[in-house]
Amino acid sequence: MSFKTISVVGLGYIGLPTAAVFASRRINVIGVDVNQHAVDTINKGEIHIVEPELDIVVRAAVSEGYLKATTKPEPADAFLIAVPTPFKGNYEPDLAYIESATKAIAPVLKKGDLVVLESTSPVGATEQMSEWLAEARPDLTFPQSHGESSDVRVAHCPERVLPGHVIRELVENDRVIGGLTPKCSERSVELYKICVEGDCVITNARTAEMAKLTENSSRDVSIAFANELSIICDKLDINVWELISLANRHPRVDILQPGPGVGGHCIAVDPWFIVSKTPDEAKLIHTARLVNDSKPTWVISKVEKAISDIVHNSPKTLADIKIACFGVAFKPDIDDLRESPALDITKQLSQKYPNQVTVVEPNVPDLPKALTESGVTLSVLELAIESCDVLVMLVDHKEFKQKKFTKAEHQLLVDTKGIW
Numbered sequence: 001m002s003f004k005t006i007s008v009v010g011l012g013y014i015g016l017p018t019a020a021v022f023a024s025r026r027i028n029v030i031g032v033d034v035n036q037h038a039v040d041t042i043n044k045g046e047i048h049i050v051e052p053e054l055d056i057v058v059r060a061a062v063s064e065g066y067l068k069a070t071t072k073p074e075p076a077d078a079f080l081i082a083v084p085t086p087f088k089g090n091y092e093p094d095l096a097y098i099e100s101a102t103k104a105i106a107p108v109l110k111k112g113d114l115v116v117l118e119s120t121s122p123v124g125a126t127e128q129m130s131e132w133l134a135e136a137r138p139d140l141t142f143p144q145s146h147g148e149s150s151d152v153r154v155a156h157c158p159e160r161v162l163p164g165h166v167i168r169e170l171v172e173n174d175r176v177i178g179g180l181t182p183k184c185s186e187r188s189v190e191l192y193k194i195c196v197e198g199d200c201v202i203t204n205a206r207t208a209e210m211a212k213l214t215e216n217s218s219r220d221v222s223i224a225f226a227n228e229l230s231i232i233c234d235k236l237d238i239n240v241w242e243l244i245s246l247a248n249r250h251p252r253v254d255i256l257q258p259g260p261g262v263g264g265h266c267i268a269v270d271p272w273f274i275v276s277k278t279p280d281e282a283k284l285i286h287t288a289r290l291v292n293d294s295k296p297t298w299v300i301s302k303v304e305k306a307i308s309d310i311v312h313n314s315p316k317t318l319a320d321i322k323i324a325c326f327g328v329a330f331k332p333d334i335d336d337l338r339e340s341p342a343l344d345i346t347k348q349l350s351q352k353y354p355n356q357v358t359v360v361e362p363n364v365p366d367l368p369k370a371l372t373e374s375g376v377t378l379s380v381l382e383l384a385i386e387s388c389d390v391l392v393m394l395v396d397h398k399e400f401k402q403k404k405f406t407k408a409e410h411q412l413l414v415d416t417k418g419i420w
């Protein structure tokens with residue numbers, strides 16, 4: 001049986017592009033979100049988030065009548081749950097959004113439907129979601145009790161797209177599909193094959209959950225290795241960038257790049273889902289998190305040292321020092337400031353040195369309130385380089401990489417990306 005209507009629950013950075021890409025295949029898509037503003041914006045054919053090409057796909061899908069958004073779930077043949085899974089204060093995963101999405105769709109579920117959890121989740125979350133559905137709908141049968149004869153099919157299929165390349169990666173990337181039973185997996189493959197050109201590889205739900213966490217933890221551990229090297233090299237007076245490029249000439253070595261820390265809402269979060277389930281076993285994964293999370297503090301200490309060197313070696317007083325931070329986004333060439341170590345460093349510096357910090361960020365028109373409150377100003381590259389004493393390179397945006405300059409003798413440079 002083909003899918004006539006698909007519902008995507010959660011219209012954020014993953015859900016909205018997913019809904020729009022399915023709709024572009026001429027499938028009726030009902031997008032559900034609790035945010036009325038998001039729903040209204042989408043129904044006008046506009047978008048409330050920034051992602052290249054998303055505006056074009058959404059506009060076409062809405063104007064051709066294949067995509068509509070609503071705050072209240074409606075019946076569909078498949079439900080894709082793409083809601084946030086943050087962690088709570090103690091790094092325990094918070095499944096509250098999955099629980100409320102599940103409870104919201106339960107009343108409209110019917111025999112033959114498929115429910116797929118796309119949100120990055122701790123191991124066991126898909127089973128938990130299916131339990132919540134079963135509790136809400138005792139009149140329907142689910143895989144945990146009825147196996148292959150269940151009325152409703154349930155699976156996990158984690159999203160793996162890279163912000164900035166979402167529209168292309170949604171179609172091209174391979175998908176890992178873990179059903180609660182083999183039939184649940186097969187039904188999910190039928191669904192994803194509507195728009196995915198990559199392979200749809202079948203496993204079970206727990207392995208699919210762990211696969212996603214493993215991908216992001218692997219990257220986190222690799223970046224932690226690079227960040228640790230950068231601190232070791234600083235102590236030993238070795239250029240870490242040269243060191244890594246030399247080591248990477250070995251045919252079986254591929255070290256990532258150090259930076260001001262690890263940002264975004266995935267790589268800095270997902271490893272905790274492994275650590276919280278298996279704290280005694282996940283030693284390396286836990287340590288990598290601590291190494292990456294401590295990097296902003298180390299960068300701030302380098303800036304403080306630079307400031308104190310200038311004050312000791314010139315007629316300037318502390319109050320005369322001007323600091324320029326280059327980049328506040330969480331990674332290069334995007335406007336996303338969420339969970340950004342560069343933003344965190346800039347904020348802490350601006351609180352320590354009020355009205356002395358200037359930011360250059362070519363990807364945003366205005367600075368967030370957290371910065372303007374302590375007198376941070378937005379400047380342009382040339383001006384900031386000319387007028388500041390301490391230059392703090394935080395994000396390797398293309399505009400910065402293209403800029404060739406030699407710092408003046410009175411200036412000090414803290415370059416967390418090794419581009420200047």
Ligand code: SAJ
Pocket residue numbers: 120159160161162163215216219223256257258259260261262263264265266267330331332
């Ligand atoms: N970073 C470094 N050094 C590097 C690479 C990255 O410091 O060599 C930093 C970045 O500056 C950034 C952070 O790591 O602060 C994360 O950036 P990223 O580009 O590695 O990853 P995200 O968070 O944009 O997207 C990741 C991707 N996962 C992997 O590459 C394994 C993406 O495919 C996932 O879909 C996404 O997480 C997600 O949603 O989970």
